[in-house]
Amino acid sequence: MHDFNYRRGRLFCEDVPLDRIAREVDTPTYIYSHATLMGHYGRLDRAFAPIPHLICYSVKSNSNIAIVHTLAKAGAGLDIVSRGELHRALKAGVSPRRIVFAGVGKTGEEIALAVEKGILFISVESLPELELIERVARARGKVAAIAFRIKPGVDPHTHRYIATGRAENKFGLDLECARAAYARAMAMKHVIPIGIQMHIGSQITDPAPYVRAIRKVLPLIAALRGMGIPLRFFDIGGGLGIVYRDETPATAARFAAQVIPEVAPIRLTLVLEPGRFIAGSAGVLLTKVLYFKKGKSKNFVIVDAAMNDLIRPSLYGAYHDIVPVRTTKARRIVADIVGPVCESGDFLGTGRKIPEPESGDLMAVMGAGAYGFSMSSNYNSRRRAAEVLVRGRRFEIIRARERWEDLTRLERIPEFIR
Numbered sequence: 071m072h073d074f075n076y077r078r079g080r081l082f083c084e085d086v087p088l089d090r091i092a093r094e095v096d097t098p099t100y101i102y103s104h105a106t107l108m109g110h111y112g113r114l115d116r117a118f119a120p121i122p123h124l125i126c127y128s129v130k131s132n133s134n135i136a137i138v139h140t141l142a143k144a145g146a147g148l149d150i151v152s153r154g155e156l157h158r159a160l161k162a163g164v165s166p167r168r169i170v171f172a173g174v175g176k177t178g179e180e181i182a183l184a185v186e187k188g189i190l191f192i193s194v195e196s197l198p199e200l201e202l203i204e205r206v207a208r209a210r211g212k213v214a215a216i217a218f219r220i221k222p223g224v225d226p227h228t229h230r231y232i233a234t235g236r237a238e239n240k241f242g243l244d245l246e247c248a249r250a251a252y253a254r255a256m257a258m259k260h261v262i263p264i265g266i267q268m269h270i271g272s273q274i275t276d277p278a279p280y281v282r283a284i285r286k287v288l289p290l291i292a293a294l295r296g297m298g299i300p301l302r303f304f305d306i307g308g309g310l311g312i313v314y315r316d317e318t319p320a321t322a323a324r325f326a327a328q329v330i331p332e333v334a335p336i337r338l339t340l341v342l343e344p345g346r347f348i349a350g351s352a353g354v355l356l357t358k359v360l361y362f363k364k365g366k367s368k369n370f371v372i373v374d375a376a377m378n379d380l381i382r383p384s385l386y387g388a389y390h391d392i393v394p395v396r397t398t399k400a401r402r403i404v405a406d407i408v409g410p411v412c413e414s415g416d417f418l419g420t421g422r423k424i425p426e427p428e429s430g431d432l433m434a435v436m437g438a439g440a441y442g443f444s445m446s447s448n449y450n451s452r453r454r455a456a457e458v459l460v461r462g463r464r465f466e467i468i469r470a471r472e473r474w475e476d477l478t479r480l481e482r483i484p485e486f487i488r
């Protein structure tokens with residue numbers, strides 16, 4: 071579900087034609103739909119309305135402060151993974167009381183800021199981290215609210231780089247170690263364990279692994295209550311999948327229908343940490359054709375966006391639809407759609423059947439709203455793309471295209487090599 075549609079052969083985002091954005095902002099540019107963001111957040115929020123819940127949008131999926139602000143204004147909390155994301159959250163005007171913080175390697179500095187700001191809870195991923203939180207909170211005369219991140223040991227059937235809840239993954243604590251960890255936290259004066267957290271992976275299209283994980287954790291919750299742990303939150307993480315190609319992911323309603331009966335009896339506030347589900351199909355990467363190169367064994371469409379702008383195809387072999395911004399009657403050809411970067415792995419799509427393009431034609435890489443811009447880099451000294459937010463007939467640049475000076479802004483040539 072998204073708000074990118076053709077009107078008389080022209081691709082629009084809501085009421086704005088993408089070719090207009092290309093004229094005014096140039097390419098490559100990320101374009102996001104306000105209506106799609108709100109639609110996805112709203113559907114999930116309504117689906118869980120029968121139970122107390124908090125949807126903490128996962129900032130890493132798309133961390134632009136305009137996107138974060140949009141969701142927070144709609145009522146979302148945030149899931150953050152670093153001090154940088156906390157900085158963005160505060161810039162976007164989000165209350166720390168709605169922020170949860172997971173991450174396998176939080177530094178003392180990051181923990182200190184989270185404790186000072188009084189975030190909802192820190193998801194603790196190791197015992198040494200727990201000790202550090204206690205020390206940091208004690209030094210500031212505070213009590214830090216925490217949850218332990220538990221590995222429920224289920225296989226979410228997704229790409230191995232984005233599966234996180236299995237015993238061999240680096241995230242969280244083994245289920246068997248959890249009780250001792252909570253007991254240790256209870257013995258501390260500056261830490262209070264108020265939640266339990268897990269995140270089993272990403273782009274999960276079936277609710278079944280969530281249900282399996284929840285069922286593995288429920289006996290632990292009962293045991294912790296027996297120990298007098300003042301649990302208030304059960305955070306089941308993010309990971310809800312979307313349609314990139316031909317997947318049939320569970321709708322918010324179906325997901326909720328499976329999860330609610332499992333968690334309702336324990337009467338904790340359910341926390342969800344969706345990123346992709348909210349932002350994924352709310353964004354496209356707009357790019358321009360530089361050359362169409364016919365080859366002996368393969369054709370290549372060389373476009374002005376590359377792996378530095380969108381790394382998912384190169385990194386995970388991820389599929390993104392690539393569509394023309396103007397439909398044409400040109401005969402169809404089969405080609406790889408590649409960027410200008412000096413790597414054979416620099417492709418946005420391979421073996422695509424598309425209308426034969428000409429230089430200057432515009433294309434949209436679909437489903438690029440999550441883990442698109444946020445994973446982009448300056449590789450090959452390419453400036454990072456501009457970002458635009460559309461709402462109805464209006465649009466605005468929410469991140470300017472980097473300038474050439476930005477590339478070298480933090481660099482210097484030391485005297486001793488001159």
Ligand code: LLP
Binds near residue numbers: 272308310346382441
């Ligand atoms: N919560 C935690 C603790 C996470 O680590 C993540 C994602 C999320 C929530 C949000 O997951 P989502 O709902 O977006 O699936 N770069 C990869 C995805 C990596 C996900 C990392 N953690 C990709 O492009 O597919």
